[in-house]
Amino acid sequence: MVGCMGRWEPNALERLQEAAMALFLEYGYDRTTVSEIAARAKLTERTFFRYFTDKREVLFSGSEQLEKLVVDGITTAPKSMAPLDAVVAGLEATAPMFEQRRAHARERQGLIAAHTELHERELIKLARLTSAMAACLRERGVPQNTANLVAEIGIVLFKSAFERWVNGSKKHDLAHYVHATRVDLRLVVTGSSAKSSSTTPRKRARSPGRPGSASTA
Amino acid sequence: MVGCMGRWEPNALERLQEAAMALFLEYGYDRTTVSEIAARAKLTERTFFRYFTDKREVLFSGSEQLEKLVVDGITTAPKSMAPLDAVVAGLEATAPMFEQRRAHARERQGLIAAHTELHERELIKLARLTSAMAACLRERGVPQNTANLVAEIGIVLFKSAFERWVNGSKKHDLAHYVHATRVDLRLVVTGSSAKSSSTTPRKRARSPGRPGSASTA
Secondary structure (H helix, E strand, O other): OOOOOOOOOOOHHHHHHHHHHHHHHHHOOOOOOHHHHHHHOOOOHHHHHHHOOOOHHHHOOOHHHHHHHHHHHHHHOOOOOOHHHHHHHHHHOOHHHHOOOHHHHHHHHHHHHHOHHHHHHHHHHHHHHHHHHHHHHHHOOOOHHHHHHHHHHHHHHHHHHHHHHHHOOOOOOHHHHHHHHHHHHHHHHOOOOOOOOOOOOOOOOOOOOOOOOOOOO | OOOOOOOOOOOHHHHHHHHHHHHHHHHOOOOOOHHHHHHHOOOOHHHHHHHOOOOHHHHOOOHHHHHHHHHHHHHHOOOOOOHHHHHHHHHHOOHHHHOOOHHHHHHHHHHHHHOHHHHHHHHHHHHHHHHHHHHHHHHOOOOHHHHHHHHHHHHHHHHHHHHHHHHOOOOOOHHHHHHHHHHHHHHHHOOOOOOOOOOOOOOOOOOOOOOOOOOOO
């Protein structure tokens, strides 16, 4: 086996990720071992564990880069931006990271949907991203309750946009879907049904409310 | 030990839950075993596993009842209600289930926040609730993308409202906080900052948009 212990290996991270994905798709996630992933990448198990804490983690190594992009995007958004728009700017800033990775993202989503342990890991990662976003908003002077709520909404927006991008046409990047989902979100929350929607009647049971007119409680 | 195998035990579920919570608070979640929980409840381990698949589950046995209340609330909401308002009606319908349980809920939240494995389980339970809500909305004729988005927003609303209720004054029930969070959600999504908020400037980077006026994308 190539790759003796402790030696620095070029592109080890990428090689391990590619090997893992190839094996997961060929033999199934459950039937692939860390040792097989390392062997396929022509690296040792020890090298694997230098990069990843466990088998699941090989599918989540992008989460730190993702968080950095979102956090930087929120931090550098103009101070005049409303909290949710700053979050949207942060989310849109992640689009380049996913460019050229749509096929990989689709395969990865399929694996996550099919395995509870991967789904759990993803939810924990998203919960961490939520906390990081909320912390950024608090630094922008947004009070804690609002910061948490906006961060949670941001994650919903991101998940929905990502889902649409993964299954969408090649013409549009992730930022396009983030923007489109932001539009739908506004429609859904202000009380009317989202575009292209409604086979249900449009009559509203409550008054739609305008910014500033809603009663505090 | 009282409680021989296979015998029906009155209130076994509640006794196991109470015993578990008492031990978790006294000795810590990690240091409490299933066998100790059963012993404290004067039941056998076998009885424990008739009710719960593992130690974590003893904190989540209410999730089916919760789902039923939400689903019934959405299903019986007037057909004229916008999707998110039907979801809000479903969430408000859960308030009686939590009445008198605020102290328990607060202790439980503390445990979940402190233990990743409990946090993971909670996130999976909420993901299931999200799917159930989305399915209800689709039955009301809401298209899939919108149904998923509204269900996710509903969960954010519920989590935020629950957090506020757990830490809030005794005067108000959970339904009150669901309603209050719904108001904040509207403010946050239409672009202005939520009430009592803003130390940040209010000037908006984007036009706030009115129901029906937002462009589709």
